[in-house]
């Protein structure tokens with residue numbers, strides 16, 4: 399049996415649950431289903447279970463615009479974020495729309511039917527299940543759920559201890575009293591190190607090169623004060639906007655005055671670690687701030703762990719793993735009982751599903767991205783992809799609202815198909831993501847290009863996107879077509 403829905407949403411993480419809310423409130427006459435490959439909702443916030451897992455942006459912007467974040471901590475732990483998502487799904491009756499254990503593997507568009515045929519594999523038996531829909535909304539995140547990025551280290555098979563990747567944290571791992579080496583310098587490494595240092599004998603953060611690390615209080619004093627005085631929604635809206643505007647200001651200043659920003663950020667680290675610590679070597683990257691993502695640490699916990707002696711940073715290249723630890727290119731050896739390879743994610747666009755349009759292969763990586771969510775020449779398909787310089791949800795919210803706007807426009811015009819077309823415009827292709835980080839560079843060929851001008855250019859700016867997506871033209875660069883066929887009178 400093939401079931402039909404107006405909209406198929408793929409994924410029940412922040413984006414997919416947000417999509418459910420927006421469809422219910424802004425396009426309530428449209429039927430929808432959320433196909434989720436895993437057995438639970440939450441996506442990232444359910445998958446990652448490593449010690450200390452937390453947000454690295456504030457919950458007033460990582461939370462939805464429509465549901466106030468009411469906990470005291472602005473930098474929240476993974477469990478609280480998951481509870482917030484479960485609560486959202488419950489409050490808005492979204493859970494009944496979710497089909498768990500349905501992993502979508504392909505989608506085929508037919509112009510004649512104005513529909514996608516979506517094929518999923520159900521359960522461990524991978525039973526084939528087929529749906530049709532008029533609009534496909536990919537809320538599948540941006541990385542491979544099945545495997546993380548795991549470079550091969552020579553000698554790894556000789557290491558006598560345990561090697562762990564944070565994406566697949568073993569529930570039985572007991573590291574108390576053990577010597578731990580965490581390989582990496584990104585958000586996961588700076589989260590793990592202070593947390594594991596609480597009980598491990600010692601934790602070494604082993605990095606090839608440093609990252610910018612900025613400390614912020616885990617609790618937002620002003621937000622907590624305001625919440626006691628104003629209704630929850632009003633207080634949330636004020637703090638959310640303050641954080642959006644402050645984030646945009648901080649980002650634009652760092653891009654405009656990179657040298658001053660660099661001195662400032664590194665200066666803050668020096669203030670925490672004192673004049674005798676080699677901040678130059680361990681916390682001063684060669685690139686400018688925001689050429690790669692900044693790492694946020696709450697209440698300077700990483701620096702406190704270093705000062706307390708429970709953790710240390712080594713900035714060197716690895717030669718090989720040995721039975722007892724890791725030998726560096728300098729010849730020095732780091733002893734370890736547990737090695738954590740916090741070497742990152744494997745980026746993936748639309749979870750690698752196979753797409754066709756009228757029988758021909760459709761490859762989003764060869765297309766131009768439209769308004770940060772659709773793809774040239776691929777009809778009735780949007781992807782929720784958040785900001786790289788601000789909280790993901792800010793953009794996910796705008797994308798969900800825009801998809802509803804598009805659906806309502808198609809309905810009002812009696813047209814069943816919306817296809818972004820580049821036309822004759824003189825649009826030069828540019829990289830989709832401009833980060834120099836290894837994980838982005840490794841995946842650059844998988845991503846579409848953005849264009850040099852509207853509506854193909856990514857703003858990476860919430861205020862601009864809000865104006866463009868809420869009030870801008872829906873016709874710009876978009877071909878609306880495919881009226882529903884008139885009923886055949888003779889047949890009647």
Ligand SMILES: Cc1cc2nc3c(=O)[nH]c(=O)nc-3n(C[C@H](O)[C@H](O)[C@H](O)COP(=O)(O)OP(=O)(O)OC[C@H]3O[C@@H](n4cnc5c(N)ncnc54)[C@H](O)[C@@H]3O)c2cc1C
Nearest residue numbers: 409411412413435441442453454455502538539749789790
């Ligand atoms: C450890 C970690 C910490 C992060 N911290 C922050 C932060 O503090 N701030 C921030 O802005 N961003 C952060 N991010 C980015 C984060 O992923 C986003 O904030 C957000 O959770 C993404 O939500 P999403 O719903 O778009 O995708 P995901 O959370 O990745 O959810 C995607 C869902 O789609 C499902 N899915 C995927 N493919 C298929 C398929 N083919 N068929 C069916 N289902 C499928 C998955 O199972 C999953 O449930 C972090 C990421 C990680 C890994």
